[in-house]
Amino acid sequence: MSRVECRLDGMSLRHALLGLLSERPASGYDLLKLFETSLATAWPATQSQIYTELTKLAGTGLITVAAEGPRGRKEYALTDEGLAELRHWLIETKPQRNTRSDILLRVFFLGVLTPEQAHGYLAELIELSDQGYQSLRRLEESVDWDDGGLSVYGRIALEYGLRFNAMRREWAEWAAGQIT
Amino acid sequence: MSRVECRLDGMSLRHALLGLLSERPASGYDLLKLFETSLATAWPATQSQIYTELTKLAGTGLITVAAEGPRGRKEYALTDEGLAELRHWLIETKPQRNTRSDILLRVFFLGVLTPEQAHGYLAELIELSDQGYQSLRRLEESVDWDDGGLSVYGRIALEYGLRFNAMRREWAEWAAGQIT
DNA sequence: AGATACATGTAACATGTTACATGATTTA
DNA sequence: TAAATCATGTAACATGTTACATGTATCT
Numbered sequence: 338m339s340r341v342e343c344r345l346d347g348m349s350l351r352h353a354l355l356g357l358l359s360e361r362p363a364s365g366y367d368l369l370k371l372f373e374t375s376l377a378t379a380w381p382a383t384q385s386q387i388y389t390e391l392t393k394l395a396g397t398g399l400i401t402v403a404a405e406g407p408r409g410r411k412e413y414a415l416t417d418e419g420l421a422e423l424r425h426w427l428i429e430t431k432p433q434r435n436t437r438s439d440i441l442l443r444v445f446f447l448g449v450l451t452p453e454q455a456h457g458y459l460a461e462l463i464e465l466s467d468q469g470y471q472s473l474r475r476l477e478e479s480v481d482w483d484d485g486g487l488s489v490y491g492r493i494a495l496e497y498g499l500r501f502n503a504m505r506r507e508w509a510e511w512a513a514g515q516i517t
Numbered sequence: 518m519s520r521v522e523c524r525l526d527g528m529s530l531r532h533a534l535l536g537l538l539s540e541r542p543a544s545g546y547d548l549l550k551l552f553e554t555s556l557a558t559a560w561p562a563t564q565s566q567i568y569t570e571l572t573k574l575a576g577t578g579l580i581t582v583a584a585e586g587p588r589g590r591k592e593y594a595l596t597d598e599g600l601a602e603l604r605h606w607l608i609e610t611k612p613q614r615n616t617r618s619d620i621l622l623r624v625f626f627l628g629v630l631t632p633e634q635a636h637g638y639l640a641e642l643i644e645l646s647d648q649g650y651q652s653l654r655r656l657e658e659s660v661d662w663d664d665g666g667l668s669v670y671g672r673i674a675l676e677y678g679l680r681f682n683a684m685r686r687e688w689a690e691w692a693a694g695q696i697t
Numbered sequence: 698a699g700a701t702a703c704a705t706g707t708a709a710c711a712t713g714t715t716a717c718a719t720g721a722t723t724t725a
Numbered sequence: 726t727a728a729a730t731c732a733t734g735t736a737a738c739a740t741g742t743t744a745c746a747t748g749t750a751t752c753t
Contacts, residue, residue: 356625366703408705410704426623428637434619438559458608496688497621504680504681508676545734546733568735
């Protein structure tokens with residue numbers, strides 16, 4: 338009775354918002370900041386998208402306006418239904434979204450460039466990976482890992498980023514060696 | 518004079534098509550098959566998208582209908598302008614598209630599940646990574662690497678996939694150990 | 698008083714997905 | 726001759742980006 342209809346996959350933005358609200362109530366503005374910091378690498382979202390989706394979520398009862406503050410601030414809180422939907426998404430639906438990579442796509446076509454230009458591209462990737470790695474290291478140091486719920490799994494997600502950037506750097510170095 | 522206006526980034530589908538056509542002429546149907554095989558992991562595209570984009574590209578002169586075959590087949594070929602645009606994209610524009618990962622996003626919110634359920638999710642990821650790895654190994658064996666232009670960089674892209682899946686597997690195993 | 702940060706909302710456009718719709722040629 | 730494959734196109738909808746538009750509270 339409680340699950341009204343079959344929902345399609347996707348709609349990850351919706352679940353990202355539910356997930357962030359599962360920790361504590363927050364305004365659209367707060368959520369925007371959280372997207373910019375913690376979720377930026379996993380699921381970037383714009384201000385426009387966030388506010389629009391929050392209105393929809395409140396309309397379907399997955400979240401509610403729990404409090405109103407100064408400057409028109411609306412603080413949203415997760416409802417029981419919202420938490421159920423979040424759990425449903427995590428447990429029942431298969432993570433299989435197609436990952437699109439601008440960076441990898443270009444690699445297929447480096448043959449139309451000179452070997453020097455191809456090396457240039459790979460050097461860019463090495464730098465990009467280094468920057469990503471360093472930036473995550475800085476984040477690691479600045480975050481209070483004794484904080485609430487997101488910290489355990491936030492640390493795990495950060496480790497993913499570190500390993501990913503290290504892998505990409507090593508791969509790009511190897512690839513540069515393959516090009517004569 | 519030749520570059521008419523400032524183009525925005527993005528439009529990777531367009532450049533993926535130009536890139537594939539830089540090797541040899543092909544029909545929309547051929548290109549669809551190429552997307553399903555070689556580009557599937559880097560930049561998936563649907564039949565609908567491909568045919569629509571080909572029509573647009575032919576309209577702007579980046580490709581032309583070089584030949585027509587049986588069943589209404591239209592074989593497209595890259596023009597000089599198209600090749601210039603492809604090179605421009607590869608050399609001048611920075612690869613910085615936001616990578617969205619459904620899989621990583623869920624990790625942030627595993628705290629709303631029981632440790633057992635979280636372990637279940639990580640086990641799924643390990644299996645997914647293994648399958649991805651094996652499937653790329655099979656592809657590696659089935660492809661004729663002495664073929665044309667795409668093979669050198671196609672092999673490099675494939676190596677990326679192998680390393681990525683290996684990295685993700687190891688990370689998920691480590692992550693499982695972090696959850697008490 | 699002016700700058701910055703807080704705070705929300707919408708409109709236009711670009712991109713991507715699913716489903717529908719049609720038909721020709723080859724192969725078993 | 727029936728099924729599979731080749732071959733293209735469009736319509737409706739979902740999602741994501743950029744720009745515009747507005748106003749309040751705090752800090753220096």
